[in-house]
Amino acid sequence: MTASIGAGIDDYRELLDDVFGERIVTWTAEAEASERFPRKLIEHLGSSGVFRGKWGPAGDQHPDVAKLNELAFRLGRLGSAGIGVGVSLHDSAIAILRRFGRSDHLRTICEKAVDGETVLCIGASEESGGSDLQIVETEVRTARDGFEVRGIKKFVSLSPIADHIMVVARGVDGDPASRHGNVLVIAVPTTQVQVQAPYRKVGAGPLDTAAVHIDTWVPADHLVARAGTGLAAISWGLAHERMSIAGQVASSCQRVLGVTHARMLQRRQFGATLFEHQALRMRMADLQARVDLLRHGLNGIAAQGRLDLRAAAAVKVTAARLGEEVLSECMHIFGGSGYLVDETPLGRWWRDMKLARVGGGTDEVLWELVAAAMKPDFDGYAETIGSPTSPAKYHSGL
Known part of the structure; x- marks a missing residue:
């Protein structure tokens, strides 16, 4: 099926359910084996209306952030950072052209990319x-x-x-x-x-x-x-990439936690399942709680109805660091099997997750963006500490 332009989030989810079927799963597995990105996957997403359903008709400059999240969640479930990030990069380039491309030539490139006829980087x-x-x-x-x-x-x-x-x-x-x-x-x-x-x-x-x-x-x-204006343009594209990475991490973490939970219920040591051992169960609960909060945070950003560049930076760096911890802990809980490439995908997923802390901006670059937008509360400081100070004296100069 193809979602109609302007379709709601439920219709878009239905479209994604239909598109992300066995064909994409097979292409993803083949891509992992060959270590080559399948161009036909982007073509398929475009011709099926996945990008068009998210971006709307030609001329619309702003995406539906809730749909951006939904697409990211589906990409994360594939268990392939290479595929997920590749699709998000193509989509981020669309974001740049939709907002900044003014010539007929650029508009044509953009709409062909939305329909999957052209691939961007x-x-x-x-x-x-x-x-x-x-x-x-x-x-x-x-x-x-x-x-x-x-x-x-x-x-x-x-x-x-x-x-x-x-x-x-x-x-x-x-x-x-x-x-x-x-x-x-x-x-x-x-x-x-x-x-x-x-x-x-x-x-x-x-x-x-x-x-x-x-x-x-x-x-x-x-x-x-x-x-x-180049920095503004690339920052706009990067914000889309960062939101997508955060969504992919959230979805990937949920899949890994689910797989690890199932493993813990089946694996027995010292007369009990791994999940019955309190130390391991509490560790999993802590990770699950934080992954839940990450997803709620993404939904909260979407609820604003607009793409917030600072929030995109903040949620991406937070997600990337959490994702690295989740994968490391789950791989540890799998024990020796988690370290065997031919037995489980945990090692590959663990290596893939490292990219999240580098691609789209390193932790430190994103923290600088967050820090630059922080606002000091001098009145609150004076009220609680009792020593009013001139704001200019403490201006950081950043």
């Missing part, structure tokens, strides 16, 4: 700066009624199968030496770049990630966000 990080997008070294300069784009992007997931890269770069028409205030985003066809061999990674095998060497020219209508 994002080229942001470089060897020089990693997560620091303010010192990006890829350069864009005006030339021949368009733009010359030159640089190297180190971590571009989906680049081996994508059609277009949303490249984060800096405009050098004004001050070539400047590294601040001139960040832009430009769409570059993958047919005009050199995609290197995919990296071998610790986990998330199907998430094809490679370096991309760029030295090309594109027409003016490929510019997504002009110099000075």
